[in-house]
Amino acid sequence: MRLVAAAPPDSKPEGEMETLLLPPAHLEFLGRLGRELNPAMPVAFGAPHVVRTLLEKLEEAQNRKLKSRD
Numbered sequence: 637m638r639l640v641a642a643a644p645p646d647s648k649p650e651g652e653m654e655t656l657l658l659p660p661a662h663l664e665f666l667g668r669l670g671r672e673l674n675p676a677m678p679v680a681f682g683a684p685h686v687v688r689t690l691l692e693k694l695e696e697a698q699n700r701k702l703k704s705r706d
Contacts (some may be wrong), residue, residue: 666683
């Protein structure tokens with residue numbers, strides 16, 4: 637995952653990449669969470685690390701929910 641500048645609306649996405657547009661307050665919040673998760677991690681990787689962790693937790697919850705239906 638990487639942080640990039642917002643692309644113009646008419647541009648085509650590169651592969652399977654998703655772009656998140658976040659206001660500065662949300663980036664600051666993600667940075668704080670990243671430091672709490674792993675204080676040794678470089679600041680530039682904090683927000684992507686938090687987002688990846690959240691996505692993994694959501695996927696795990698979804699998988700548990702699907703398995704409980706079986």
